[in-house]
Amino acid sequence: MTAGGSIKPIAAAMVLAALALPALAGQPTKIDFVDETVGTEPKSLVPVVGIWHIESDSGKKVLAVDGRQWKEGQSSAGIADKARALYGERYAEFLDRVQAYAYFPYVIAPNIENFTNGEITVRFQGLSGRIDQGAGILFNLKPNGNYLTVRANCLENNLVLWKFENGKRSSVKWVRNTPTATRQWHDLKVRIIGTKVEGYLDGKLYLEHTLAQPVSGRVGLWSKADSHVQFADYTVTAAD
Structure with missing residues (x-):
């Protein structure tokens, strides 16, 4: 069970319906967590896998994935209700894929239903994690649970494009020697x-790759295993 407890079916539907506004081209959608409550599950992003809650960093509210409590196969609280609110009748298909990827915590931005072109940015800092200190931007999330993510790792100093498809994870593109110090804030950006x-x-282009198919679907934030990572200033800017 996550720090904020489960979300009831009606409440989850109301939250998602209220936030489900289309992202306008060229107009940034920014989530800064200023209206969130420290110690609770976020309301502005929907936790799907793992333990996510609001923390304070030097007086600023930030989102944290708390891998210190991580257990393999652990979905977020109330995930069935959240999945139903996100995907309607296809929620069962989505849930099946979530369980296959339960090693990898992630949250979804409920107000962005179909991101195809533009930029997604976030600030992050890795605090702890023996196995991983991974911070990623998730995109191309499909109703069947398949998705892509570009992630940095404070333990490995690399940037990787991962593909999650049909219950299996595979690397698409690796870039090594990308300095990512622990307990320092970094900027991560994905441009489609x-x-x-x-x-x-941190403002430097490291990774470039051409996909077989255009990007579409939902977006969010991603992590892995026992990572304790903080995120701030999550911004999505859609392009024409």
């Missing part, structure tokens, strides 16, 4: 132009 994916860390 048609089928082209670009990954930036």
Whole structure:
């Protein structure tokens, strides 16, 4: 059970319906957690896998994935209700894939239903984690649970584009020697132009890859296993 407890079916539907506004081209959608409550599960992003709650960093509210309590196969509290609110009749298919990927915590931005082109940015800092200190931007999330993520790792100093498809994870593109110090804030950005994916860390372009198919679907934030990572200033800017 997550720090904020479960979300009841009606409450989950109301929250998602209230936030489900289309992202306008060129107009940033920014989530800064200023209206959230420290110690509770976030309301502005929907936890799907893992333990997510609001923390304070030097007086600023931030989102944290708390892998210190991580257990393999642990979905977020109230996930069935959240999945139903997100995907309607296809929620069972989505839940099946979530269980296959339960090693990898993630949250979804409920107000962005179909991101195809543009930029997604976030600030993050890795606090702890013996197995991993992973911070990723998730995108191309489909109703069947398949998705892509570009992630940095404070333990490995690399930037990787991962593909999660049909219950299996595979690497698409690796870039090594990307300095990512623990307990320091870093900027991560993913830029999508048609089928082209670009990954930036601290303002520097490290990763470039061309996908077989254009990007579409929901977006969010991603982590792995025992990572305790904080996120701030999550921004999605859609392009035409």
